[in-house]
Amino acid sequence: MKVIETNALTKYYGKFRGIENVDLSIEEGEIFGFIGPNGAGKSTTIRLLLNFLYPTSGTARIFGKDCFKESHEIKKLVGYIPGEVNYYEDVKVKDLLEYSITFYHGNKSEYRKRMIDLSERFDLNLDRKIGDLSLGNKKKVSVVQSLIHNPKLLIYDEPTNGLDPLIQNVLFDLIREENKRGVTVFFSSHILSEVQKLCTKVAIIRDGKIATIEDIESLRKKHYKVVKVEGRIDEINLPGIKNLKNENNTLSFMFSGDINELLLFLSRKKITDITIEDPSLEEIFMDYYSKEDENNEHIQMGI
């Protein structure tokens, strides 16, 4: 079943571009990463999904329901963490969470138990005033708040923002646990390593448009290799070579051509050392982000 499905979703803020023709399709049980630099349209997409905004055109559905007509129905099953947490400063954490509970039908004492369990897990003091909390602690409140009512879909907008690495791990463990119970996760970030750790699928958004949607493994494997060769090679000229550097007798480049041709070429040279590796996600994504020669290179690299 499709949990999130958008179709040519477009939002303009007056003349300014928010997102354009975003098509997303997220299956039940996926941990779906949504990657892009700041200002690319990640938050706009999420705010449309939650109907803080109305679209300029296009459609969006969650659990088969229209995001702009039945949003309140959808939200019964959604847990949301905002990118920047801004809660009522003058109330206690506990009061806010209790208020949050009043919005959900279901067993309130079970929710309350979950509130206490989760707070303990995140080492969150329920009696503090929200205004007195650090950024990281506010984020913890929003994490707890997003999980109390046992949602079926988590929409997390840069959830690790402001959390220290230890707590990040607690959060990731929790996300994995929830996922195992069948919860779908839509997770935006501009930090690639965390997406790599957690997500099964990823969409890359740039300048308001989806650049690509791929399985995280195939994205890494299928496209190209990072090659380093040490030895006496003066020149290498094969189709599919990119970012060629020659330093201290070491050639390094990215290769997306026929690997046999490369080996054949190298076998005729005198080399002392060689490594052929998969690129890191950073290297892949830098490619999507870099504006120079974008079209040519993408085509060349088959991305």
Add this chain to the structure above:
Amino acid sequence: MNIFRWEFKRLRKLLLAWTLAFVLLQFMYSSFFPSMASEEGGLLLAKLNMLPKVFLKMFGLENLDLTNILHYYAMQGQFIVILIGSVFAAKIGSNIVVKEESDKTAEFLLAKPVTRSRILTGKLLSTIVCIAVFDIIIMIANLAFFNIYNTSDTFDFELFWLLSIAPLMIHIVVGLLSFMISVLQRKTGRADIFSLGVVFSLYAASVLAKLTEKLELLKFFTPYSYFDPSNIVKTRSFEATYITLFFIEILGLIIVSYIHFRKKDVYI
């Protein structure tokens, strides 16, 4: 109801502070009354009546016999309770919606399984209840103070209720007007200032309507004219035209607020 309860709780302190201040002010003004009704007071009043008619009209002193405690209230109450109380109503109404967008707390509420209309209903109810509690407590306090300091043997309850309901009616229009401004605006500061500007303009319009015949038509556009205390003392009633206008206005303000909020892009 959970939104109403939450919102009302958040207004509680402000409500308490303003109500207390007004009860004290009313106590103070009521305690001055016996000296107004005394001989020296009578002398002052004789002088007052020699002032130009325009002046009397401007300060709402027309038709008033200031040795009667209710007429005395009609004079002071229109500035203290009606006008300054409007500042309270405007403050409550103008903050309640826009503040969530300005402080970015709307993100919490909008992510909950409630419709936009229910959010607005909770906020609207707490605005109206807050204003009603404010005016009703002042009403009860006045009833007590006026009976303590009344120098005459009789107390005109009918006129008392009319004069006491007037501020409530005006405050409700002002509150709802500010509420609508709060829905339309995006920044707290601007909604505040805009609402206060509208309040004082409406008050000024009601004074101008009294002073100049050419501008008499203005009285149909401002709630301060609908429920003008010196006029209530004279007619001992609310005019049907004004009551009709009052209901049309509050209905209009509520409808515009709902229509706009349901389709609004909330920027956070």
